[in-house]
Amino acid sequence: MHLPKINIPKKYIKAGAWVSGVLLLAFIILGSIAYSKREALLQKMMARAIKKADTDYGLDVKIGQAGFSGLSTVYMKNISVVPKDRDTLTTISDITIGVKLFPLLFGNVNIAELKLNTGRLNIVLKDSLTNLDFILKRKKKDNPENKTKTDLSELAHDLLNQVLDKIPEDMEMKNLLFTLNDNDTAKLSLLTTTATIDGGELKSTILVNYNESTWHVNGKIKPSKQQMDVLFFADNKKVELPYLERKIHAKLSFDTIRTELKNADYSGDNFKITGSWSIKNLLINHPKIAANDIIVRNAKIDADLLIGSNFVALDSTTTVFLKDAAIHPYLKYTLSPNKIYEVKLHADEQDAQAMINAFPVGLFESLEGLQVKGKVKYDLNFYLDSSTPDSLKFNSTLTPYDFKIVKLGKxxxxxxxxxxxxxxxxxxxxxxxxxxxxxxxxxxxxxxxxxxxxxxxxxxxxxxxxxxxxxxxxxxxxxxxxxxxxxxxxxxxxxxxxxxxxxxxxxxxxxxxxxxxxxxxxxxxxxxxxxxxxxxxxxxxxxxxxxxxxxxxxxxxxxxxxxxxxxxxxxxxxxxxxxxxxxxxxxxxxxxxxxxxxxxxxxxxxxxxxxxxxxxxxxxxxxxxxxxxxxxxxxxxxxxxxxxxxxxxxxxxxxxxxxxxxxxxxxxxxxxxxxxxxxxxxxxxxxxxxxxxxxxxxxxxxxxxxxxxxxxxxxxxxxxxx
CATH class of the missing domain: 1.10.3810.10 (Biosynthetic peptidoglycan transglycosylase-like)
Structure with missing residues (x-):
């Protein structure tokens, strides 16, 4: 098949060329003017941001030096953020940020490059006060009647995209110190000696409480595709959280935690986030939970999170795996017009001994050694509308199939x-x-x-x-x-x-x-x-x-x-x-x-x-x-x-x-x-x-x-x- 030949008069071709040339020239001229004025524009933007931080949040922000080091790359030195009448929140010696130009044309700020050298984030809690109090402040509205109902699906979509857009494609971070002082009774120090992203590959080294242990957060990150696969672990030992033990007398440790974000997009009117989370050798010890250590050898959840205009739900397609046993949870919390709580659990008919073996070690001491045969199925249904609590629905059924106890436990x-x-x-x-x-x-x-x-x-x-x-x-x-x-x-x-x-x-x-x-x-x-x-x-x-x-x-x-x-x-x-x-x-x-x-x-x-x-x-x-x-x-x-x-x-x-x-x-x-x-x-x-x-x-x-x-x-x- 041959397409018909289109003859365009030469005068139109010349006119098009002249128009394109004029537009290109105008773009070059405007770009040159903007480029020559960019330093002044940067200073104005910084001054405006510093004033806004002071007016709206009571933050004293200081920047010792700032400027451009490339076409779209900004560097800043000697930065400090101090909330009014509170301890210093942040200090940064040297930071360089580069943004992507094409998204910037449409008003989207996507970080392309981030370099940070020597910084500190310091959180201090004193009685009921903290140097994060400014986050709770709200800007006063001139007309309260203009408030509109928040669509949770849109909020979740925008928030996730904002987070992903701020993850740089290339990152080099050195000596970033995070400290937490909780009323001088519990303290935590995390020093990120290095953290890099190169071609989507994340690597990091974090020193906990000045060489008590060394943590790593490594994996693959693809922000533009809304995907990530990150592994959290420690060198030659378990990851432990001593802060929790000192603060609430809870002992918590694990070998590894793996987090995967597979997809995030709209499914009809709802925003759907698909991912998985798994953990190995989780140990929990708290006097309110059990008198001894509870150990979960291997657990994984393949989850579908649905966020609608007025609800958040863990969809029934979600599966929780404990060893060879599996259960499907459904959780839904509706915010308006009435608060509604829904919980459903369903476990397909499966081997009863596999279900018992799936119990965390130490959870059921008196049943240790219990041997059974047959199969079981479980269903739970809970529904509560806060406006009509008397209509609450509840049923829980564990159904046996040829179930028999072969040997009693402890x-x-x-x-x-x-x-x-x-x-x-x-x-x-x-x-x-x-x-x-x-x-x-x-x-x-x-x-x-x-x-x-x-x-x-x-x-x-x-x-x-x-x-x-x-x-x-x-x-x-x-x-x-x-x-x-x-x-x-x-x-x-x-x-x-x-x-x-x-x-x-x-x-x-x-x-x-x-x-x-x-x-x-x-x-x-x-x-x-x-x-x-x-x-x-x-x-x-x-x-x-x-x-x-x-x-x-x-x-x-x-x-x-x-x-x-x-x-x-x-x-x-x-x-x-x-x-x-x-x-x-x-x-x-x-x-x-x-x-x-x-x-x-x-x-x-x-x-x-x-x-x-x-x-x-x-x-x-x-x-x-x-x-x-x-x-x-x-x-x-x-x-x-x-x-x-x-x-x-x-x-x-x-x-x-x-x-x-x-x-x-x-x-x-x-x-x-x-x-x-x-x-x-x-x-x-x-x-x-x-x-x-x-x-x-x-x-x-x-x-x-x-x-x-x-x-x-x-x-x-x-x-x-x-």
Whole structure:
């Protein structure tokens, strides 16, 4: 095929040549003028930038000398940046920066070359002040109504491009010192002796705390293609972070960390960042996480991060690898119009032993050596819209396929099927050894415990104990709702199975690892029928804390009523079930004559009606045994003659099917401690074997609780009378 020949008149060719020549000449003339004036322009731009830094951020910026060393290369010497009334932030002896000319024509500043010789970045924290405070300052807007809603996808796109554009194609850096002084209690020094980028290849050497160790950040960087592959490691040892150990008592180390950025571009209306992150031989040690070192041999995440106009999400195409096991997470946080939290985890059906082997070393001490066969699949779904917390969704399912335990691990999960010794703890210290067997005169077989107590406790604490498999999703779901509304941890979702495992099989270290171990052991016991429900309940009844240094229904029934557990009436059963959530103040529920305080009556009627509807006790209009409860005479002498009322009978009248948390240890102080217990070594003022009189004394905390309760009841009486 031949294209047709186009004949252009010579006069048009000449005209085009003249126009092109004139434009080229104009460009050369303008370029020459700009080139001759560039020094003056640079000084004006620097003066403007220095003034802006002072006006907007309170920064005193000084530049000793500056000028051009090429067509698009600027050098500066003796630079200092000092925030107002703060320590010096930065000093640089000599820096040279070259930019790419073509992007500059369109207003984009892309760094082509960077050379730095001897600089220092110094961060100082003093109390609540730091020399980085200026970053938090915001320039005042003339008209606040002009503010527009931020599109997160655009913000992420622009921010990433700004960062990548500032990574030079050629870099030579020498003797850049970074120091951090945190209130003179924790210090860190990083001296980059050399850092170079040559043809996209990054190499660096960093001295930590004056030759404590030597770090390297090496790899390939291609900013224009939005790609990088960087490896972080140390010479002949692990990378350690001593600052964290001194600051928050956390030990953290690893062999290598590899970070890959594979692609960053729009996917529809969302900005998508694809990459991976891997780590080898990660070691973590913190008293809130575990009592020992947790070691992750090999972990990797292939991630797809989605950023929309109003949300950030880790897409479900993401995969987390731990050895031979894999799981797909989905995390999404929506900012507007309402904050929405979504979490999904999915693990395909895979070898159960591979899943167990994937657990970090030291995470589940009691299960070390556990051997299983078969397969398992896991799914978790959590959804919370902050505007409608009651509609929260939660379910968690670990599904076994031909699953079987071949060999138990370090801890015998069937030990409670026979006689064993239980040691209760108070504030992390052992109280006394209790034999759970016939040789203990207070030990009571399940068949010899009054049904009045059994039914009352199961109704109040775990109504579905005989039908669930260790967990009650609705109870956990409602705990999330209540805790979210209260903005603090006020309710748990523990079943009797979970409480039993926590107290019998696990160490007393209140950690995240122990909580995770508790959940897994409950699943193993319940789904493999290692212990019958009847035996679990029997052991639970014989170890449960029911007063100061009182453990088990045998001790409690004799202590309070001078009866054996088989003789308890309905009122005594309801009372003993009521004190389980807070057993330490059981004595404060009695009046001087040994009868119960009046405020307990509504609770008795409430619990009694539930039990009656379920056929567990006859219907009663007089208070379901409330008036029949009498503290034995030998204890009444220890009741203080005051009328203060302490209400520990709080109940949720809207949900009969859910159970309040069972607290077999002291109430903790905050969210973390309530989940996993105290970590501080509290002073133990409780004797190993408390005398009766000492065990009935009121603590300051109890007295404060009484005063608060008294004021609350007075207000309620006022409302009723009005």
């Amino acid at each position: 801890t015998d999960l069937q030990k409670i099927n026979s006689v064993f010794v239980y040691t209760p703890y108070e504030r992390g210290k052992p109280m006394r050894d209790i034999t759970i067997g016939p040789s203990n005169p207070n030990y009571t077989p399940l068949s010899e415990i009054s049904s009045n107590f059994k039914n009352a406790l199961l109704t109040s604490e775990d109504p579905s104990f005989f039908t669930h498999h260790g967990f009650v999703e609705e109870s956990i779901r409602k705990s999330f709702v209540i805790n979210f509304k209260k903005k603090k941890f006020v309710r748990g979702g523990s079943t009797i199975s979970m409480q039993l495992v926590k107290n019998v099989f696990l160490s007393r270290n209140k950690t995240l690892a122990r909580k995770a171990e508790e959940i897994l052991i409950v699943w193993l016991i319940e789904n493999n029928s290692l212990i019958s429900k009847q035996r679990m309940l029997e052991v639970y009844f014989n170890i449960i804390e029911m007063g100061r240094n009182i453990y088990g229904i045998g001790e409690a029934s004799r202590q309070y009523f001078g009866k054996s557990p088989s003789e308890l009436n309905i009122g005594e059963g309801i009372f003993l079930a009521n004190i389980v959530p807070n057993p330490k103040i059981a004595m404060f529920k009695f009046q001087g004559d040994g009868s119960l305080k009046d405020y307990m009556l509504p609770y008795f009627r409430y619990m009694g009606r539930i039990m009656a509807r379920r056929g567990l006790t006859p219907a009663d209009t007089s208070g379901y045994g409330f008036y029949d409860v009498r503290l034995r005479e030998g204890l009444r002498q220890y009741l203080l003659p005051d009328s203060a009322k302490v209400d520990t009978s709080a109940f949720d009248s809207d949900a009969e099917s859910t159970a309040p948390p069972v607290n077999m240890q002291d109430e903790s102080k905050n969210l973390f401690d309530r989940l996993f217990g105290r970590s501080k070594k509290d002073k133990d003022t409780t004797a190993r074997n408390l005398g009766l009189q000492d065990s009935l004394k009121k603590s300051k905390k109890d007295l404060r609780r009484e005063r608060r309760e008294k004021r609350r009841l007075e207000k309620e009486k006022e409302k009723l009378t009005n």
